[in-house]
Amino acid sequence: MPETRFFEQYTELSAPEKTAVVYPILTQTAYSWGGIHDFNMGRCETCFKVEIEEYYDPIFSVGAKSFRILEFLGYSVIDDIDIDKNPEILNNFNSVILLHNQFVTENEFLAITSHPNVIYLYPGSLDSKVRINYEENTMILERGPAFPDSYIIDGFDWEYNNSEMTDNTICGDWKFYQITNGHMLNCTPEDTIQYNDAILKKLKQLAEV
Template identity: 40%
Template sequence: MFFSLITSTILVPNSSAQEDTQIPDWIKNVAGWWANGEIPENQFLDAIGYLINNNIISIPFMPCSEKTESQTTSSDKKVPDWIKNNAKWWAEDLIEDTDFINGIEYLIKKQIMSIDNKKVVGAVPLEDIIFSDSWIVENNMIFVSSLFFEIYGVSGDCFISGAGNRIWNSLALGLNPNQIDKYNEVAVWNDPQKTVVVYPYFTYSAYHEPGFYTYYSGECDDCTTTKLVQPTILYTSSGIGHQALTLLGYATITDIEIDRNPSILQQFDKVIMLHNEYVTRAMFDAITNHPNVIYLYPNALYAEIEVDYIDETITLIRGHNYPEPEIKNGFDWEFDNTHPYEYDSECLEMEVYQIKNGWMTNCYPENFFMGNDPVKLVNLLHIIKDL
């Protein structure tokens, strides 16, 4: 992909829309029966699951289900009542197939309508395949390899984000041999460039409970000091983005290494920041003085902390409405792009734009790295490699 560094903004192009697919007549009958109260909700959802498994509804990355079917009581509704009107109109041919399908697809992606992701299993049994183009469930594990990376997760392992969405708590990525040619284009396995990715150890600890967010919620008055904890793969600490880049050969260090030795960044030509929201003053100075930094996630360099390496704790010093409510960015950083970009996790209009010492994105790309749109992901990985 070609782009010009003469301009200060790089667009990540959209891919083309899916082709039309024939919808079986029985699906429309089921929708009508459910709308008229003749069958229960779960039978309507089974029909929607059929449409997903047969690629009629395009949900390339399934949102995390808050509850598995075994945990859901008969009183729990997964479909808002008002959707019955749409189903009735569709069954009576008052709206087009495309309008109904696109509407259902939108509702699932926006998590307005909940699908039990254990039902989205694909047509080929796991034991009969090596790689599948659909979701597979075995022993409560969910696996998909139709995207750029293979993705593994535990059914129902999700949490509610600040924006109110259900987010996968911990997912693991793997390389898909079917994508090796694409990997060779965007990976740095044999690339001489000196680039490093900074894992946000401090930010992971800040989000760990009890911690800073226990304090923010008013549940703990002294949680502005919290323990450094061993990190795992979490959405809040950009664990997916970190996995994706390290799988493609990028070297990695933690923010602890930078705090203890700020000059370590001088040996790298390019520094890739993730969701490094909480940093020390030494780390802030080292990063903002580096000439080529890619701030891959908004909300970086947002709050100042101090670290006690003997007690293994971090303490909030300034920022995030602390110690005064009017304090936003703890460093008063002129390039802070937390708002409004932090909560845009869809990245439909993703851009990479230039600032004084590098480049920033205008959305939170954690889900983006899971390959919702493989074409756009490859384009972004090209940009990261070539900047």
Template identity: 35%
Template sequence: MIASILLSSGSELNDAQDTSPEVVAPLVQDEPISIIDKLKFTDKSVLVVAPLLTANAYRYQGFYDTFRGDCDESCLSLQLDTKIRFGYTSSNNALVYFNNLGIPLIDDYTASLNPEIFSQYKKIIMLHNEYVTIEFYEAIINHPNVYFMYPNALYAEIDLTDGVMTLIKGKGYPKDDPPPTVNAFDWEFENTHPDEYDLECIDFKWKKIGNGYQLNCYPEVVIFEKTEIMDFIFEDR
């Protein structure tokens, strides 16, 4: 669960029980971010998906050590660290934001094992969930109301077996059988390039896609100052 994961700020999320199994509604931190001070989100029809799997992919002796040539393919199979700290590549700032609002959170590892949980929520908010299982992917693309807040989501396929995360397809792997496109799932709404490299979100837009909306920039750096990005998510639709 998200409760066992640490934010890079050093604040540990509290294990507050929610009405749904496998989901927690984190408590407001002792020192809330000023722009959302005193705010408390009460609508439990919204669920945020924390990118625990992606955080593991980017860790030391993880996937990217193999991609850089610093490790052999043994680094493409990892014992999952469920207490890993989130960072820039795993949407830490967004998690701090939603945590302070008290919005229910679930990590994508837990959701991969229980994909039916998405059907219990009216609105799903995806973050930088780059590495996912096929079961997770199918559950997300079949949900009618998903907000893809970060480009590069649903990008590469992994397998999860007994707590071990293994890259199956994506990022040019496997070399002798590359995926049909840059996206391992051949997802029609793939939006990594160029949106992932727009870090300022000056001309941000929420684009309507088949089962929800996509943001056309990577909001990690500006999330606390550009609150209008979040306003769109919380409007009724």
């Protein structure tokens, strides 16, 4: 329970008003057994289309510890489905925090990259494009790294793709750097955020616009 470490610092670290965390339900689905990640790894030939999971089950691949801590600190929570169905929902928030939202729809990608203050807490977000069939409750991989062609680096050809930073899990030299619509962290904080007050303080500072 990584969030309990910050009980005494709740007031200092608590969420600013109108700040949302986007839970990566599509990425959770993709990394489940028999999901799109298995397809990408060559372990399943038909897993490019999968049923979307109905419940949040925070795992390492979505940024579980960060999610638990930020939810505890009072950050509002929305998810990929909320944004895909209603992209205007982001207009209700001054700041938006992404976890490891790797698999997203085009609606979601456009809404997030159009928002003026997004904090990309995990590298590798927004690098795989999926399409949702709500009648079947499924998602299908449309485009992503090396799919459908080996030369593809990013599903949206996004200029700010920072997937090469995902392997930096130590975060000894962590920093947020600025891009057009917000800030990106240069490492994967999953193993360190529960021990690092400074990241949470900086996150709150960036969200207080």
